[in-house]
Amino acid sequence: MGAQKPENKIDTKRRRKLVLELRKEGLLYREIAGRIKEQLGPDELPKGYDASYVGQDLRRALKQVESDLETEAKDMLRMELRRLNELQRAMWHKAMNGDESAVDRVLKVMERRANYLGLDEPEELDLTASTDTETVETLLDALQEYPEARQAVADALSGD
Template identity: 55%
Template sequence: MPSNAQLIETARRRRFVLRERRQGSSYPDIAEATEEEFGADRLPSGWDERYAYKDVKRALQKVRADLEETAEEVRMMEMQRLDAMLEGLWTDAIAGETDAVHAALKVMKRRANYLGLDEPEELDVTAGTDPETIETLLEALRDYPEARQAVADALDSNE
């Protein structure tokens, strides 16, 4: 098991290689810069560009995990806020006070949205089926091949 000092050194090295990669350095250049920065004797045995690649990959995985954790924390905080709002509105809403009912429904809709409970809205492709509109729509979906195919299929079925 690595010591605390080793863990700290590894974290410093990974921050360094990630910064180098973000600046556009190649892996051979990162390996060389890391050796200059830390000294060959303080690097893992066999340090080279492959090791630099692994360090960059692991550093990016940590960044991704931290972002996911942060997003989940924000989501939970937002859910708690929505719950508190709904709790404050609930008595008036169930008593039939129109403004409170509307406000409660908005809070509930936002909550359902956060939780992914609502079905996606259907796309009405019959509204504008002139060739220019169709071409514009399909071009807008160029980067979304599944959606583009679904629109094309829906258009074919309407003919």
């Protein structure tokens, strides 16, 4: 029996990527554990690798994907804000000297920036537009981590 090598980041990342791929194929956790053992071999896996470990790998992989997306979104936002700043800077002098077209463009840039940053008041939510069961369940599920908000929505929809 080979000595277990310490788990490193490359092995973990490779294993979690494989877990995600197999889960996307619809395999159950125990099936994934079996496939992982076949493909990587016992010396490449943490001791006791099983279905519960697969679940842990999956949660961590999904959390990493979410973190990566959030980072990419923040980078994109910074880039877009820089572009808006450059556009505004290019039109600012003309706008301040009374060029109405430049004023309109600067205002549009400012509106876009406010939209990106969430500075404007949100549009009103029309709860009467669609209160079918599926929509209500989706909304309440989305508010699972916010019990007060979840209760307030449930109360509003029930007319309490």
